[in-house]
Every structure is written in C-alpha cells, then in structure tokens.
Amino acid sequence: MADADTRPNVLFVLTDQERYDCSAPEGPPVETPTMDRLSGEGVRFERAFTPISICSSARASLLTGRFPHGHGMLNNCHEPDAILANLPDDLPTFSEELVAAGYDLTYAGKWHVGRDRGPADFGFSYLGGSDTHHDDIDEAFHEYREERGTPVGEADLEDEIYTGDDPRDGSDGTFVAAKTSVDVADTRAYFLAERTIDAIDAHAAGDRDDPFFHRTDFYGPHHPYVVPDPYASLYDPDEIEPPASYAETYDGKPQVQENYLAYRGVTDFDWELWAEAVAKYWGFLTLIDHQLERILETLAETGLADETVVVHASDHGDFVGGHRQFNKGPLMYDDTYRIPLQIRWPGVTDGGSTCETPVHLHDLAATFLELADGSPPDSFDSRSLVPLLENGGDPPADAEWADSTFAQYHGDEFGLYSQRMVRTAAYKYVYNGPDIDELYDLEADPSELRNLIDHPAYGDVRREMRKRLIDWMEETADPNRVWVTDVLENAS
Template sequence: MARNTDRPNVLLLLTDQERHDLLAPDGIPAETDAIDGLAADGVRFTNAYTPISICSSARASLLSGRYPHRHGVLNNVHERDAVRADLPEDVPTFGTALREAGYENAYVGKWHVGRHKTPEDFGFDYVGGSDQHHDAHLESGLAAHQRDLGVDPDAVEPEDAIYAEFPDSRDLLGATLPIPPAATRSYYNAELTIQRLERLADADGPFFHRVDFQGPHHPYLVPEPYASMYDPEELGAWPSYAETFDGKPQVQENYRSYRGVEDLTWEDWATLRALYMGFMHHIDDQIGRILDALEEFGVADDTVVVHASDHGDFTGGHRQWNKGPFMYDDTYRIPLVVRGPGVAGRGRLCDDLVSLMDLMPTFLELADAPVPEDIDARSLWPTLRGEETDAREAVFAEYHGDEMGFHSQRMIRTERYKYVFNAPDVDELYDLDADPHELQNLVDHPDYRDVRARLRDRLAEWMRETEDPIAEFTTRHLGE
C-alpha cells in the first residue's frame, strides 16, 4: 500500500520481565520464532540494559529518555510506598513529541506509569488491554472477550499451582491456566493491536503503535499446550543457580525469605522455569500474528519494528524470584531487536552497550522530531544505519527500593566489568570475562584494586554529572 509519507511507521512490541537470554542463540531453549525472524531481518543488540529493574521506573525512562532520579518515578506507582504516583506531564516524552510531529499514536496493554495519568496524557490513543492490578483506572475489555469465547472469567481456577509461602498467606507463582490460548490476555492484546493496525494502515500519515504484553511476568499463568511444552526434567539449572551468597550483600540471602521462596526445591524451580518459557513461547506466537498482520495490511516494508522488555526476571537465577536489590544481568540485561527501513544488515549482531531509554531519541530521530537537549539517552540510529560510531564505554543503572522500602544502589557496567555500589552493605565487583554469571564478588580482591578504583571514579563522575540526589554523600565513599 502506498502511503503519503516519507517517514516510517513504528511498531513497539514490549514485554514485561523478559530475560535477555531467552533470545540469545546460546541461551535457554525457548522457541521464539517470530522474534528470531525479526532479528534475522535486522539488528539484535547483545548488550542492552535497562536503567532500573522496576516496571514503572523503567517504563518512565523509556518514555522520557531520562534516568529515574531525573524523571522522579523511583519505584512502582501502584504500591503504597510509591515516591511519585505519576510521571509529571512536564517531562518531555516521545509519545507527545511524535503526536506533535504528525504521528497517529495508539497504545495497547500494560501502562503502569501512573496511578492517575494514562497514555492519553502522553500522546497516545489508549485502545485497552491492561489489568486491574497495575492500572485500575484503565479499561481492559478482557472479561467480555473471554465471555464471547464461552469462558467465564470468574470461574477460572489455576491448576497445578506453585506458591510462595508466608506464615499467614501465600502468593501464586505459576500454574496452568485452563482456558484456550485465544482467551488469554496476551492473545487479546494482540487482537486489539491487529484491529488497530488495520485502521492505521489506511491512514495517510505515519503511525506509532505500542503493545505492552503483561508477560512473561509472574504469576506464570500459561494455557495448554504451552504449559506442557517444556519438560522440567530436561531443563538444567541456570548457571547462576550455583549462588552461595558468600561475600555478597546480606539482603540477597534475606530476600529469599522476603519473597517466600527459600523452601522451593529445584523441582519447583524447574517447573516454574518451564512455565516461564511456555509463557514466552505463547507471547511470541502472538507477536507472530501481529507481524503477519503487518504483511497482510501492506505496511510491513514501511514499518520499523522494535522488540524490547522493561527488565529481566530471575526465575531461580541466583536462587531468587522476581527482581529486587540485585543488579545482576538476570534482571538488568534485556532483549532488544530492531528491523525495518533504514536498518542496515540482516541478522547483524551489535555488541555496543546501549540502554532501553535510548529508544526515546531513536523514535524522535526517525520522525524528524526535535530531540530534547536535557535527556540522558542517545539515538541508536547511527548504529542502526551501520555507521562507525563512538561506542559507549559504560552504561549505568540505579535502584531505589520496592515494596520493602528504600535501598540505594548504583551500577556501572563496562565491556568487561561491573561495579555495584550498595549504600547499606558491601559493594560488588565482577569480572564478566572470567565470571559471566556474577558468582564471585571481587570488590576486595587485591588483583582488582586498580579496576575497582577506576570504576568507582567513573561511577562517582556519572552521579555528579546527572545530579544524582545521593551523589554528595556517595561520591565521598567512592573516592576513597
């Protein structure tokens, strides 16, 4: 279909809590044929990182191109301890900028960036598909969809469930969902996306469509055949499951009790991992349906497609559940794939250190829209076009706490090393060449004294440059 524009469309396929190694060729054996197809036709970034491993904060950074301490959403907005319940409307975002540049924007699925503000306040038409837990103020429509398929949403009971146990309660971690795949939220969000893309394909100008899947975030509620697609007995442990916590911050071992998973057996972890992989397989099939629709509607060649996740997931890595005060690659390293007009190469791997929030200026450059000067991100377009660029020497990340109160952490990650500043406890240093699974903390190792000093200095410099609110106190420690 010929379109009256020389600017490409954009389709952003965002997942929630997807580990980077679900896509890595040498990673875990989850089948992701649709996303693998995107990577085969475009560029896959092997060292992409989130600026923070908390949903609301990461999503606000994606929208704004700013670190969390600069946009103010420091933890999850739906929690009682939320430092800020909404992303301020005066923070520039790519949604508003794209709309001002003439893009027709649509949004499906999880929002989770505001307790009161919605995608409508940031330049998007909201189509539906979120959930009550994260976005009680947004209309979903899933229940009506399920009833149309003959499924009573009030009568669905998870089967073969695994729970986190607490003295007076328990939390559902994963289970088989006894409904057809077409009745799941993932399918429904894909259906809403396909319906909107059909309309957008007939528009004269360019469009931006974003679909945010709620998975593979826990609880892993997975329909058949996906729930049984991976045999737990055939899955080996994550390499980081060998964690002993020796020389690590005490909070790491304590968090197993806080999450109620300290008594889980390896068989439990393997079952949860199999459900997690099945969940991702199901989502990938929905992504495949969406990509097929792009072809059917005649706009695939005019559309830049991006797949990413807000952050990763432990699923037993480092013997942990969910995420929290840990800055391991399990949760901070993310998948990132880009395909479409202007993207050079097919099946190209890029090892540059990049950030999730780099997508903000990338989208603006694509739209010929002004890029704000005061953002922390940088456009990926020079790399996507295959140009020679000055690659980052490091990426940075932060953490402020979630649910259990404040817990300040900062991270610098270079090509080889990772240094983590832990305000309440021992710092961490990892040689990722020698120890890619981050099991041995080298912060006090005499052979790494110079490395430690160099990374501390660079981390302190970054904190001062970005006006980190704890820089005044922290940089004195880091400069020791």
C-alpha cells in the same frame, strides 16, 4: 500536491520481565521463532540494559528518556510506599513529541506509569487490555472474555505454585505459576495481539498520509506464569537444568540479597519446584512470541511491513530461579538488568547484525524521535540508536560512544535501598550505600557468583570502575553524586 510523508511507521512491542537470554542464540532452549526472525532481519543488541529493574520506574524512563533520578518515579506507582503516584506534569515525553510531529499514536496493554494518568494523557489512543492489579484503565479484556463465554476468574487451574511454607497452598504467599484451562484465544496475550492487529488494519484501510506509532505492552512473561496448553506442557521440567547462578551462596554479598529469599517466600524452593516454574515461564514467552508472529503477519498482509520499523524490548528481566531468587529486587545481576532488544528497519538495517555497543532501554525514546525526523528534548538522558541501525550495529567512525552502561535502584516494598551500577563488557561494579559494594569479573565469572570487591589483584579495576561510576553520576546530574563521589574517591 504536498509530498508524501516518507517517515516510517513504528511498531513497538514491550514485554514484561523478559530475560535477555531466552531469545539469545547462546541461551536456553526456549522457542522464540518470531524474535529470532526479527534478529535475523534486523539488528540484535547484545548489550542492552534497563536503567532500573522495577516496572513503573523503567517504563517512566522509557517514556521520558531519563534515568529514574531524573523523572522521580523511583519505585512502583501502585504500591502504598510509592514515592510518586504519577509522573510530574512538566516532563517532556517521546509520545507527546511524536504527536506534535504528526504521528498517529495507539496503545494496547499494560501501562503502569501512574495511578491517575494513563496513555490517553500522553498522546496515545488507548485500545484496551489493562490489568486490574496494575492499571484498571478499562474493561475491554473482561468484555472480550464475557463474549467468548469464559469470564475472567472462572478458569480451572492445575499445578499451582505459590511462595511461602507450602508451595501448593494458595491461601498465603504470591502466585507463581500454573496451567490454566482456558483456550489460547482467551489469554490476555492473544487479546492484545487482536487489538494490535485491529490497529494495523485500521491504519491500512484509512487515511495513510500520517505515519503511525503503535505500542503493545504484553503482560508477560511476568509472574504469575499462567498459560494454557500446549504452552503449559511445551517444556519438560525434568529436562531443564539449573543455571550456573543457582549455586549462589551469598558469601561476601550484601545481606539484603539473602534476606530477599525469605521476603519473597522462596527460601525452601528446591530445583524441582523451580524447574516447574521455569517451564511455565518459557511457555509464557513462547505464547507471546506466537502472538508477535500474528502481528507481523498482519503487517505483511496489509503491505505495511516495508514502511514500518519493528522494535521488541522488555522493561527488565526476571530471576526465575537464577541466584535462587524470585521476581526482582536490590540485586543488580544481569538476570534482571540485561534485556532483549531487536530492531528491524526494512531497507536500512542489515539482517542478522549484532550490535555490541552498550545501550539503555530509554535510548529508544530518542530513537523514536529521530525516526520521526525530530530531536530529543534537552531533558533526555537518551541517545538515538539510529546511527547504530544505519551502520550495521557499529557506531559511525566519527561518533564517540560510551563503552559502559549505568543503572540504579531505589528500593521497593521491602524498603528503600540506594544502589548504582556501572557495567562494561568485562566488569560490573555495584555501589551499595548501606552495605558492601560488589565487583564482578564477567569474563571469568559470567554468573556473578564471586564478589571481588576486596580482592587485592583487582585494585586497579576497582578504582577504574569507581571512576566510571562517578562520571556517569556527574553526567546525569545524579543527586547522590555529591557525597557518593567523596565516598568512592576516598575508598581503597
């Protein structure tokens, strides 16, 4: 008789535009008991960052283990200005490697990594839950709502907020937030939890010789922040204080940042309006957290919890009024680049550990393969987090680990805009090709309000951070390195 497969199952939950601080101990008073539980039973990563703050590109990096310039999907695939509508066929992905390693892959929820090629083209059995705007893969959620007698699109909305001249007028602008009349069980978040529970139950009841990898991608807390009660009324806008970055003046910043206020239609939003939106955003996140609780309870009830690694992360963050901005864009602040990441590995991770080592979202690609006793393809710019998980969140004594993270941005529907960023624990440097660069002292100015790029006292820091950026661009074969390196080396 062959030996039983002892490799762990993996449950991967990815949220959409979830801010790092909402589930951090020092963050705002958002109720995230399940995410807190994962942190308490596993490792919470303090310095996890997305390689790019835009959906398709970040998700493509996660799938391919590569920085965006390596996979080529530089902006959102569904927009008319998409540089790539689909990932190139010849790029290895962690999912296809897992299939080859004998894992059973299932997937529910948002995809957004190509117009014509979905999860099934990358080794997953797709269980439904797509959203028409981004994917339109199937009709499962619509059928679910029809069966419940609450067809999609027939809900009553209250307290709507829209961008534009009149925040209460839905005839123009982007839909930001509202309260919906539907039951919690009618929400897409609840439905995706149901699909995930079904997948876990099916695995528990079937042939368990092969381990499973299940991925659930929630459509939130991405805008529009539309939630039913009790979540819509859970947080009182009158009790929500503006973040320190709300004092942003854009003095000494790249002009595109202030331009984005008008482009996003939030120039005239005051804090009273933002607080309403923040309350719905927080409520949305708590709704998702409660669905994650249902999923983890199912893992425990089926007896699979002890043999399943649970990973929670987000593709990138969301401004939600930080720096007075909405959504995301060519502003490389921690609001959208720092992400939550918690990993629980029963019998391996030390509960309540905090990892201060800087890591990237797409490091999860190599991590998943090492959990499967595999190795990442040579094409990956991804380093497995397994050594950190096995060592209480710290790198092993004999391992060299980068003390910075690297990120980039290539523009979106506002227009292409080349940026590169390097961040350490103390400083952040942003290269802005067509405008002024940025340098922030994160210890003195954690809200990133004061651009120190020309400050004479920071000359040595500026040179050191530019060198770090050059090193990252060289290491990852960034195509911009040829001329950007000359620019940075000759800058004062």
